[in-house]
Amino acid sequence: MNKDLIKQDIYDWVVNYIEANHAFYDYKFPPCPFAKAARLKGMLDIQVWQQGSYYNFAKEYVTSMADNKNFTVRILVYPHSLKYCFWMKKQIAKLNTEIVSLDLYAQIGSAIKTTSKYPGLLETGPYGIVIINRLSDILSGHQSLLKTDYYKSWSDEHYHAVVTRRQEIADKCTKP
Numbered sequence: 001m002n003k004d005l006i007k008q009d010i011y012d013w014v015v016n017y018i019e020a021n022h023a024f025y026d027y028k029f030p031p032c033p034f035a036k037a038a039r040l041k042g043m044l045d046i047q048v049w050q051q052g053s054y055y056n057f058a059k060e061y062v063t064s065m066a067d068n069k070n071f072t073v074r075i076l077v078y079p080h081s082l083k084y085c086f087w088m089k090k091q092i093a094k095l096n097t098e099i100v101s102l103d104l105y106a107q108i109g110s111a112i113k114t115t116s117k118y119p120g121l122l123e124t125g126p127y128g129i130v131i132i133n134r135l136s137d138i139l140s141g142h143q144s145l146l147k148t149d150y151y152k153s154w155s156d157e158h159y160h161a162v163v164t165r166r167q168e169i170a171d172k173c174t175k176p
Helices: 003-018 035-040 054-067 080-084 086-102 135-145 156-174
Strands: 044-048 073-078 104-110 128-134
Touching: 003 035, 003 044, 003 073, 035 044, 035 073, 044 054, 054 073, 054 086, 054 104, 054 128, 080 104, 080 128, 086 104, 086 156, 104 135, 104 156, 128 135, 135 156
Parallel strands: 044 073
Antiparallel strands: 073 128, 104 128
16 A cells, blocks of 8 residues: 555545536536635645554544644545445544534545555445544535525535534534
8 A cells, every 4th residue: 555645646636526616516616615725725634544443543633633723624535445334424423523612523425536546355446535624614615605506406415414414513512
């Protein structure tokens, strides 16, 4: 496994996919309209899992991000087999209840349009990822996007899974 090659794959994915305008949005918006600004300001960090517990890796880099205000976005990269670790989704949801008060929010998923370079038979699909963002940046960005037709193509289910659930966690975990 070449850590630098995996990191470059994710960097290229951010630039060529996450920052690129897409057909889904009638080529008006990229999947994340704010990713490019974070990258250009040097506020994007990519960390590659190499060994040990997937959850402990996430917890370590969430904790260090809370203490380091230099980054607004951190992408944790995992083998494709993360997709088969159903418990990890629950662990990230639980972790969010702990980190929202630190102005952080984590989301688990896949770096679609990539091909994992981790070794192994189950590693032929896209990389697994956990993206950690500054919650205040996400919520502020969401308010800006509400003034556009960014969410127009989103299904109610997708909107609930991404936006509503995040807001519910933020509201629940930041109340005094």
